[in-house]
Amino acid sequence: xxAAAFAxxxxxxxxxxxxxxxxxxxxxxxxxxxxxxxxxxxxxPHDALVDLALPAADLDLLGLAYERFFPDLxxxxxxxxxxxxxxxxxxxxxxxxxxxxxxxxxxxxxxxLLVLAGxxxxxxxxxxxxPRMADLAGVNLALAGVDGEVRRADFFAAEPEPADVVVANxxxxxxxxxxxxxxxxxxxxxAERVASDVLFLxxxxxxxxxxxxxxxxxxxxxxxxxxxxxxxxxxxAHWCRRGLCALPEGVFRPFGGAAGxxxxxxxxxxPAEDGFMEWAELEDPxxxxxxxxxTPTDDAExxxxxxxxxxxxxxxxxxxxxxxxxxxxxxxxxxxxxxTAGGPGQVTIDLADTDRxxxxxxxxxxxxxxxxxxxxxxxxxxARMRPELGNVCLVPxxxxxxxxxxxxxxxxxxxxxxxxALRAPSWRASLPPTTGQTRPRTDADTVLAxxxxxxxxxxxAExxxxxxxxxxxxxxxxxxxxxxxxAVHAFVAGGPEAELAEAVARLSEG
Numbered sequence: 001x002x003a004a005a006f007a008x009x010x011x012x013x014x015x016x017x018x019x020x021x022x023x024x025x026x027x028x029x030x031x032x033x034x035x036x037x038x039x040x041x042x043x044x045p046h047d048a049l050v051d052l053a054l055p056a057a058d059l060d061l062l063g064l065a066y067e068r069f070f071p072d073l074x075x076x077x078x079x080x081x082x083x084x085x086x087x088x089x090x091x092x093x094x095x096x097x098x099x100x101x102x103x104x105x106x107x108x109x110x111x112x113l114l115v116l117a118g119x120x121x122x123x124x125x126x127x128x129x130x131p132r133m134a135d136l137a138g139v140n141l142a143l144a145g146v147d148g149e150v151r152r153a154d155f156f157a158a159e160p161e162p163a164d165v166v167v168a169n170x171x172x173x174x175x176x177x178x179x180x181x182x183x184x185x186x187x188x189x190x191a192e193r194v195a196s197d198v199l200f201l202x203x204x205x206x207x208x209x210x211x212x213x214x215x216x217x218x219x220x221x222x223x224x225x226x227x228x229x230x231x232x233x234x235x236x237a238h239w240c241r242r243g244l245c246a247l248p249e250g251v252f253r254p255f256g257g258a259a260g261x262x263x264x265x266x267x268x269x270x271p272a273e274d275g276f277m278e279w280a281e282l283e284d285p286x287x288x289x290x291x292x293x294x295t296p297t298d299d300a301e302x303x304x305x306x307x308x309x310x311x312x313x314x315x316x317x318x319x320x321x322x323x324x325x326x327x328x329x330x331x332x333x334x335x336x337x338x339x340t341a342g343g344p345g346q347v348t349i350d351l352a353d354t355d356r357x358x359x360x361x362x363x364x365x366x367x368x369x370x371x372x373x374x375x376x377x378x379x380x381x382x383a384r385m386r387p388e389l390g391n392v393c394l395v396p397x398x399x400x401x402x403x404x405x406x407x408x409x410x411x412x413x414x415x416x417x418x419x420x421a422l423r424a425p426s427w428r429a430s431l432p433p434t435t436g437q438t439r440p441r442t443d444a445d446t447v448l449a450x451x452x453x454x455x456x457x458x459x460x461a462e463x464x465x466x467x468x469x470x471x472x473x474x475x476x477x478x479x480x481x482x483x484x485x486x487a488v489h490a491f492v493a494g495g496p497e498a499e500l501a502e503a504v505a506r507l508s509e510g
Contacts, residue, residue: 016048035139083112083169086286091215093306094243094266098122104163106155107170111137118146121453126150156181160206169217171196197222201341205238208269220261222484224433228484238268241277250289278314280305301430318433326453335444336409342368359393359419364403372402382408386439394419408444414460416467421452480507
């Protein structure tokens with residue numbers, strides 16, 4: 001059975017439970033008891049669930065199913081997201097052989113990490129502050145045939161019970177305010193609140209044996225934000241970093257999570273031998289991160305990284321930025337910050353109106369509200385948000401328009417050369433890593449500080465002329481194609497063949 005078929009089956013089961021008057025915790029118990037009965041444990045099957053089909057594998061999808069189809073029970077679990085199976089597989093693949101080791105997940109949720117660790121031969125145990133999730137993790141282990149202990153406990157308040165390996169997807173950026181908890185930790189001294197990510201990394205020090213390992217899912221802010229420098233320094237003092245993999249934006253989106261960024265981090269508890277950290281960046285986790293629905297793609301990239309391909313050694317937490325040659329953009333490019341009020345019928349260019357593969361724009365005429373950026377023909381627009389995606393475009397000559405304040409508007413004597421230069425992967429690699437969890441941005445000062453090689457003026461002039469000519473040809477071809485499509489549509493709708501033939505002949509002549 002596929003994941004999609006299982007999701008449909010559970011959705012139908014939820015409807016039957018609701019029809020029987022069971023929601024929230026009552027529905028949870030009915031499903032739990034039915035599943036326990038399936039594996040010969042305590043529990044009475046509920047009539048509404050007798051035909052619920054289970055997948056032969058991917059049993060950790062039960063966690064996803066609970067969170068998606070019983071939101072009234074789990075919507076309060078702030079900061080915690082179901083860990084996608086591909087992420088779990090990659091997280092465990094970078095650890096030493098787990099056979100015979102004591103593996104702990106101190107924020108185990110639905111138990112997906114423990115299931116795969118147990119199948120790899122580890123002795124597994126889990127903690128979760130929510131007794132219902134601890135219960136769910138126990139069900140998942142039973143369904144998977146994995147022996148293990150799961151109990152309700154608050155990782156931040158419990159006395160450490162060190163393990164050989166800790167695997168975890170801890171709560172993301174939840175403010176912790178319990179004075180009794182904060183006073184246990186250095187980062188909590190004198191603080192009114194501390195983010196769960198920060199406290200987790202400090203607490204982890206007591207839960208891993210010397211020389212043991214940890215594999216974690218963490219928010220990108222821990223990796224890249226300047227405000228987290230003290231946290232990274234403490235990690236380096238107590239651990240050796242073994243690996244770090246940047247995950248794509250929206251990695252939790254299909255699983256009821258936010259659109260933020262995250263990273264996988266592998267650590268070894270000191271004393272251990274220092275060395276370079278292995279770095280990688282995952283772009284395709286095996287599903288579409290732009291969709292709120294679980295839409296499978298290709299897991300080849302995950303499999304390659306799990307097999308050890310695509311990694312490179314780095315000394316710091318992030319790969320060094322590329323140092324480009326050439327003059328700083330600020331020496332020959334200026335930025336514009338003019339704005340105007342929104343109004344009716346304004347010619348508008350926003351990010352959605354651009355062709356990201358070529359940098360061309362398709363202006364719209366719409367009614368706008370609020371302040372808008374003034375856009376002028378010949379300006380090169382660079383998207384502030386996620387500049388590493390290469391969203392750079394050119395405002396057509398002679399056009400007066402408005403657009404989102406998210407545009408950085410650049411003006412230069414050679415706009416076509418600037419357009420193509422800023423779309424180059426090597427230029428994007430020279431930008432400092434963007435920080436921020438959900439909407440990472442750059443700014444005009446950062447862009448103008450980058451260096452861009454510049455050819456001689458005769459070559460610049462040739463680039464300008466050729467680029468302008470090719471873009472005009474492309475626009476003309478697009479218009480001809482649209483006219484042909486219109487003629488075919490008219491014929492399909494019942495128009496005479498002679499008109500179609502006439503249009504084809506006319507368009508064939510150019």
